[in-house]
Amino acid sequence: MTLLEVRGLKTHFFTRQGVVKAVDGVSFDLDRGETLGIVGESGSGKSAMSLSLLRLISPPGEIVEGEVRFDGVDLLQLDEAQMQTYRGRHMSMILQDPLSSLNPVLTIADQVGEGIILHDRIRGEKLQRRLIELMQLVGIPAPETRLGQYPHQLSGGMRQRVVGAISIACRPEFLIADEPTTALDLTIQLQYLNTLKDIQRSENLALLLITHDLGVVAKMCDRVAVMYAGKIVETGTVEDIFDRPKHPYTVALLNSAGSLDKVERLNSIEGQPPSLADLPPNCAFYERCPVRFERCLTPEVPPLFELAGGQQARCWKHE
Amino acid sequence: MSEPLLKVVNLEKRFALRGGRKAAQPASEVKAVSDVSFEIGAGETFSLIGESGCGKSTTAKMILRLIDPDGGAIWFDGEDIAGFEGSKLTHYRRSVQAVFQDPYSSLSPRMRIGSAVGEPLVVHGVGSRNDIRDRVRQSLEQVGLRADAMERYPHEFSGGQRQRIALARALVLDPKLIVLDEPVSALDVSVRAQIMNLMKDLQQKTGVAYLLIAHGPDTVRYMSHRVGVMYLGRLVELAEVDQLFARPSHPYSQALLSAALPTHPSQHRNEIVLSGELPSPLNMPQGCPFHTRCFRDRVEACFSTRPELRTIVPGQSAACHLA
Amino acid sequence: MTIAEIARPRSTRHPKVRSRRQGLPWFAIIVLGLTVFAAAFAHLLSPYDPNIMSLGSRLKPPGWIGPDGLHLLGTDSIGRDLFTRICYGARVSLLVAGIGVVFGGGMGLIVGIVAGYLGGRIDSVLMRLTDVFMALPSLLIALVFVMTVGPGLVTTIVALSIISWSRFARIIRSEVLSLKERDYVLLARVAGCSPLRVMAVHILPNVTNTFVILCSLQVSELVLTESTLSFLGAGVPPPTPTWGNMAADGRDFLSNAWWISVAPGLALALVVYSFNAFGDWLRDKLDPRLKQTR
Numbered sequence: 001m002t003l004l005e006v007r008g009l010k011t012h013f014f015t016r017q018g019v020v021k022a023v024d025g026v027s028f029d030l031d032r033g034e035t036l037g038i039v040g041e042s043g044s045g046k047s048a049m050s051l052s053l054l055r056l057i058s059p060p061g062e063i064v065e066g067e068v069r070f071d072g073v074d075l076l077q078l079d080e081a082q083m084q085t086y087r088g089r090h091m092s093m094i095l096q097d098p099l100s101s102l103n104p105v106l107t108i109a110d111q112v113g114e115g116i117i118l119h120d121r122i123r124g125e126k127l128q129r130r131l132i133e134l135m136q137l138v139g140i141p142a143p144e145t146r147l148g149q150y151p152h153q154l155s156g157g158m159r160q161r162v163v164g165a166i167s168i169a170c171r172p173e174f175l176i177a178d179e180p181t182t183a184l185d186l187t188i189q190l191q192y193l194n195t196l197k198d199i200q201r202s203e204n205l206a207l208l209l210i211t212h213d214l215g216v217v218a219k220m221c222d223r224v225a226v227m228y229a230g231k232i233v234e235t236g237t238v239e240d241i242f243d244r245p246k247h248p249y250t251v252a253l254l255n256s257a258g259s260l261d262k263v264e265r266l267n268s269i270e271g272q273p274p275s276l277a278d279l280p281p282n283c284a285f286y287e288r289c290p291v292r293f294e295r296c297l298t299p300e301v302p303p304l305f306e307l308a309g310g311q312q313a314r315c316w317k318h319e
Numbered sequence: 320m321s322e323p324l325l326k327v328v329n330l331e332k333r334f335a336l337r338g339g340r341k342a343a344q345p346a347s348e349v350k351a352v353s354d355v356s357f358e359i360g361a362g363e364t365f366s367l368i369g370e371s372g373c374g375k376s377t378t379a380k381m382i383l384r385l386i387d388p389d390g391g392a393i394w395f396d397g398e399d400i401a402g403f404e405g406s407k408l409t410h411y412r413r414s415v416q417a418v419f420q421d422p423y424s425s426l427s428p429r430m431r432i433g434s435a436v437g438e439p440l441v442v443h444g445v446g447s448r449n450d451i452r453d454r455v456r457q458s459l460e461q462v463g464l465r466a467d468a469m470e471r472y473p474h475e476f477s478g479g480q481r482q483r484i485a486l487a488r489a490l491v492l493d494p495k496l497i498v499l500d501e502p503v504s505a506l507d508v509s510v511r512a513q514i515m516n517l518m519k520d521l522q523q524k525t526g527v528a529y530l531l532i533a534h535g536p537d538t539v540r541y542m543s544h545r546v547g548v549m550y551l552g553r554l555v556e557l558a559e560v561d562q563l564f565a566r567p568s569h570p571y572s573q574a575l576l577s578a579a580l581p582t583h584p585s586q587h588r589n590e591i592v593l594s595g596e597l598p599s600p601l602n603m604p605q606g607c608p609f610h611t612r613c614f615r616d617r618v619e620a621c622f623s624t625r626p627e628l629r630t631i632v633p634g635q636s637a638a639c640h641l642a
Numbered sequence: 643m644t645i646a647e648i649a650r651p652r653s654t655r656h657p658k659v660r661s662r663r664q665g666l667p668w669f670a671i672i673v674l675g676l677t678v679f680a681a682a683f684a685h686l687l688s689p690y691d692p693n694i695m696s697l698g699s700r701l702k703p704p705g706w707i708g709p710d711g712l713h714l715l716g717t718d719s720i721g722r723d724l725f726t727r728i729c730y731g732a733r734v735s736l737l738v739a740g741i742g743v744v745f746g747g748g749m750g751l752i753v754g755i756v757a758g759y760l761g762g763r764i765d766s767v768l769m770r771l772t773d774v775f776m777a778l779p780s781l782l783i784a785l786v787f788v789m790t791v792g793p794g795l796v797t798t799i800v801a802l803s804i805i806s807w808s809r810f811a812r813i814i815r816s817e818v819l820s821l822k823e824r825d826y827v828l829l830a831r832v833a834g835c836s837p838l839r840v841m842a843v844h845i846l847p848n849v850t851n852t853f854v855i856l857c858s859l860q861v862s863e864l865v866l867t868e869s870t871l872s873f874l875g876a877g878v879p880p881p882t883p884t885w886g887n888m889a890a891d892g893r894d895f896l897s898n899a900w901w902i903s904v905a906p907g908l909a910l911a912l913v914v915y916s917f918n919a920f921g922d923w924l925r926d927k928l929d930p931r932l933k934q935t936r
Contacts, residue, residue, distance in 0.1 A: 041507035042478075155596050156371075185370035186534060187593045190578040194592065212508055215580025238584045256512035258537025259582045260564055265519075266541065268512030272477050383832050412834030419825040427826045429847035435826075438843075439833040488829070 003206045004030040009066035011052045018277040022048035024230035035207040037217040040227035050176045088115045092172040096179040101163045102151040109147035115169045138165045139195045157188035178210040229284035236311035246313035323358035330355040331390030349600045351377045364529040366539040369549035416489035420501035422481035426473040433469030436488045458487040479510035500532045536579045548572045551608045558635035568637040667923045670916035684729035692730040693881045696721035701899040716901045727883040734884045739864035742802030750810020758818025775808035788876040851928040862917030885910045
């Protein structure tokens, strides 16, 4: 069942250098219990997109257009007070940096409990039980001791688990994880991703996983949306994307990813992504595209073409 | 084997810790690097891989003489670098360069690219103004940048381009060794491949040796000839790259490689999930430093004696009682 | 109502392109410009001599028209034109504070960079010295110094330098401590740069912003200190007009000729406020944390 429907979302930043079109017409659906990976490089607009879903964009940024339907309610029509009841309660977020996500002067219990007290209004014995349960859920050993500690007494991996516990404390239905493991070491990343997957299954969460790492996508996601220059350029099931990529950018990303097998030479794409403040009138990937042809020069952004199996690609090849 | 370019012998570095919150607590020491030995041949890429706090960057800094070791020695071209002063040190500085992880802090924001890349030449008094300009231009072209970059400032460049500039600067003196400390981990996937290819090409062209510090096995796999795996300040395995990735001998190497994420959704690697956390370096385990997280059937010796690196097969050695 | 309007945060009044920095502090710039102008052209702006007594025109209120013409701000107890004296006083104040900042700031800059970059024993010694100067009330240091050496223009400038360098040193040093861990500083060392070159080429240009901001904020404090010293009779000695000794002159006449003290006091307040406002603006403009380009 579809929990989140995003339609034509546009978030622009009005800076002195010009209008930065960080999110430029993004649409997707997300079901309960499903994991959607948003893949893109820095400057692709994926983080601005995820903040827009929670309406956490602040000036000079602004959501200029679109719909974000959560369980049928368009979040962009709500006033700020109503929106606050959605944040934390129904939708939550894990950010990249576990250290700056935690307040150094509050104990772990204070921080994990904050949302519960606010939204569920439980206290005392009951709260303590819920906290311990949460800590166990995210795989923190000796929860009773940990709850009384401060962030600096915990390792990076443990902190990120605490951040995870905070984000699911009020049993949200929808969770955004923005590069949740970038700051973690490899063995800790593996532990953490496994835990995240377990939580997602047990709580039937709709998970939006923002990442630049195709390995994380391969391990975690059901469906994938690839973002480039503020737009989704390809969507499909994770198998479609890895086995039958239809957009040349997706192909290039897959080719340039490293591997543990012996590779003589990586196929890299040359060039840089375009500036979001100065997008070309035609396909944004044109400059770097290895398979471009005359059609791509028309001053018109290619639409998302429907392909077999629900896969979509924003490339004139599929016209 | 001929004399290696760089030879590190029993390197050791301790960091003093000020007494903690309890004022009475005496200042204690943490061993960041202990008993590390390896060699790098001319034109070779040797990688140190391990997780944060394993001592790989500290080792690199000692080789760059940014910090001084507390024990052991570093031999470069047959000479102990600890004694280098004056012209010897200058010569060493010309031969060994570095590229660091963060492309945004590698270049002084107030310095034009031309001056930044040319600075090593100026410092070492190489050539006239025009010579320097020419060599800077050559160096920039070598890394795929146009000569007009010289007049511009770092903020006009993207992360990948800045990493190219950092490479140009490192190459401008024709060094024999470049220390690459996580050179691509701050870059985007598509740019990462560009830079790795570039570094490989440059090595082929100039014959420079690389010491690569990395935490990602895929980077190490692609770039290196030989690899050292570090855990808690020690080398736990030393091997040819093909050997290590085909048959890692130390359980930590096995766990580290198994933690690499799949390259395809259908690929199910036999994940070895390590239990527990990295022990605090203040409270180093007795016996094998890895025994607290080891997933093998540990024997008596694991808890009592620290295993030394020993050869498992020619070209591959590991510090494990069970290997 | 369109979606865009609803989605916008509650305060919709701000224009779309919101500048993160404040606009130019025009009031401060105008005040400072006029002050500098008055100081530079004091001898052209007024027909009166700042130091010649005229007993016939004693204690005249602002706007009094005497036999020799208009006295815009009135006259003091011995008949000198206050407007003229304020213009000449600006000259002294700005000169003394300006030179004080240049010397004190320069000294602090050097101490801060050397202590921060070299560290170790040099750092400890220099910083303990700084602590001493920071711990003692600056006015006290200045007073003691002036009393020992004897008041005068040069003495005042030296006194102001002495009290301002320690703050520069402290702040610059902490900035250098973070700068010296930057990769480009490490790379400069790897490239073989001498400590002197690293400090001059890699550290100095990157602390100039902080230095400039500190200067503009510190000037106002020095203007104030100079006036206080003069007010206490330990600054630039009379008859040279300074705002401090002018205010002091008016003390005995506050009940019947308030303008003698109030006019220079007001000038002082305006200038100090303007330097502070300008410094704040400069900080907002130059602080790299507010810059978008990374």
